[in-house]
Amino acid sequence: MDQTQSGPDLDAYFLRIGYRGPREPSLSVLQRLHALHPLAIAFENLDSFLGRPVRLDLPSLEDKLVHARRGGYCFEQNTLFWKVLAALGFEVSGLAARVLWNQPEDTLNPRSHMLLRVEIDGATWLADVGFGGVTQTAPLLLAPGAVQETPHEPCRVIETADHYRLQVQIGGEWRTVFRFDMTEHVDVDYVVSSHFVSTWPASQFVTTIMAARALPTGRLALRNDRMTVHETGGPSRQVHFATPAELRATLSADFGIEVPEPGRFDARFLELGLGAPAELR
Template sequence: MSSSIDLDKYFQRINYDGSTTHSLATLKALQYRHTQAIPFENLNPLLGISVNLDLESLQAKMVDNKRGGYCYEQNLLFKHVLEELGFQVKGLSARIRWQKDADEITARTHMLLQVNIDNDRYLVDVGFGNYTMTGPLRLETEIIQETPHEERRLIKEGDIYTMQVQLKDKWEPLYRFDLRPTHLVDYELKSWYLSNNPGSHYVTGLTAARPTPNGRYTLKNNRLSFHHLDGNTENNYLNTVAELQSILEDIFLLDLPDLPTFDSKFLQIVKQEKEAISRM
C-alpha cells in the first residue's frame, strides 16, 4: 500500500507543469487546475459502489481511473498533495447552510481544509459541488475576497465562521464551521452514512459539477446547466442514456465505469425526470 501520493501522476492528471514551491502562488495554481480537471460527482454512491478514503483508493479512482468524487474524496486527495509538497494542512468540518432554513440545524457533513503558509492561514475547498472554491481564501472576516469565479466573504460569530458567496448581488450562506481539526476516522464515518443511507441525495440522484474559466457546468439528474460568470444560466434537459453518458464523458471529463447497473440506473433517472416534468 502506498504511503505517499504519486505527484507526477497527479500533475499529469490536472495538466500542471508549474512551480512546486511552498507558496501561495503554488496553492492558487494547484487549486485552480484541480477543480477544473477532477470533477465533483457521486457515481459510486448512486451505483452502489463503495467510497473508500484511504490514499491508495483515492489515487486509483481520481488519478489513475480519471474519475471524480465528492467532498471527502476531493479534499483528502488535495490534502495529500499539499502535504507531500510541504504545506501544513488541517482538515475541518462544516454544517451545510446552502438552501437551508435559517433555524434548520444540519450535521457536520462537509469537509474543507485550513492551509498555513508562513504566518498566514487560508481556507481551501475543492469539493463543494456547484460552488466549489477555485482559489484559496484568507482566514479573515468581514472582507470581500476575489476568486477566479465568485466573490466570497467570511462572517464570524464567536468561534463559528460562515462561508458566503455573492450571487446576483446577494450574499448566500454556503456552510458554517469552526477551526477544530477533524480526522480521517471522522470523515470515514460521515462518508459511509452519506454514501449508504437510502435517503441520502448522493444515493437517490445524480449530481456532477465542474468549473471552467468562463463559468460552471452542473448536472442534476438529467438537467445540464451552465452558469456564466455574469450570473446568467442556460439549462438543457437530456432525454436519453446516450446523451447523459456523452455529457459525463465530454463535459465532466469522466472515464465511466463499465458496470451492468450503469445503463439501467441512468435509464431510471431519465424516466423519473420525464415523469416529473409531465406532472407539472
C-alpha cells in the same frame, strides 16, 4: 493525515491537473493548484449512486481521481488535495462543515462536508476543492468580513459567536454555503461521515445523480437529467437529457467522467423516471 503510508504520486497528479511549476509550500503554489484542480477533476457521486463503495485510502483515490476518468465528492477530493499539499511541505489540517446551501440559515445539519486549513507565514487559509456547483477555485484567507475575489464568484467568511460561515456572491446576493469552526478533524472522522452520506438510503448522494465542474468561462452543474450551464457574467441555461445514453455522453465529453457500470447506470436512471417518457424516446 496518516503519514505512515507512502505519499502521493505528484508527477501523476500534476499531469492530471495540468500543473507545471515549483514544488514548494508557498501561497502562489497553493493558489495555482487550487485553481487547476476543480477545472480538471469534476465533482461527482456516481459510486454512491450506484451502490459502490467510496474509499478514502490514497491508492484508491489515486486510481479513481488521478488515473481513471473519474471525479469524486468532498471527502475524496479534499483528502487527495490534503495529501498532495502535505507532500509539498504545507502545514495542513482537516476541518468539517455543516452544509447550508439552499437551506434556511438556522438549519443545524450534521458535519457532512470536508474542508482544509492551510497555514502559510502565520496566516490561515481555507482550501476546498469539493463542494459541487460552487466549489472554491481559490484558497480563502480567514479574514472575517473581507470580500475576496476568485476566478469565479466573490467569496467572504463571516464570523458569528461560535462559528464561521462561508458565503458566495451570486447575482448580487450573498448566499451561505456552510458553517464551520476550527475544530480539527482526522482521517477516521471523514471515514465515518463519508460512509454515512454514501450509504444512508435517504442521502442525496444515494438517490440523486450529481456532477459539477468549474470551467474557465463559468460552471457546469448537473442534477439528475438536467444540467445548468452558468456563464461568468452572463445568463444561465438548462439542458435536459431525454435518455441515459445522452447523459453518459455529456458526463464523458463535458465533465471528463467515464461512467462506471453503464448498464446499471442506465437502469437506475430509468427506475427514477428520469428523461423523456418511454413513448417519446
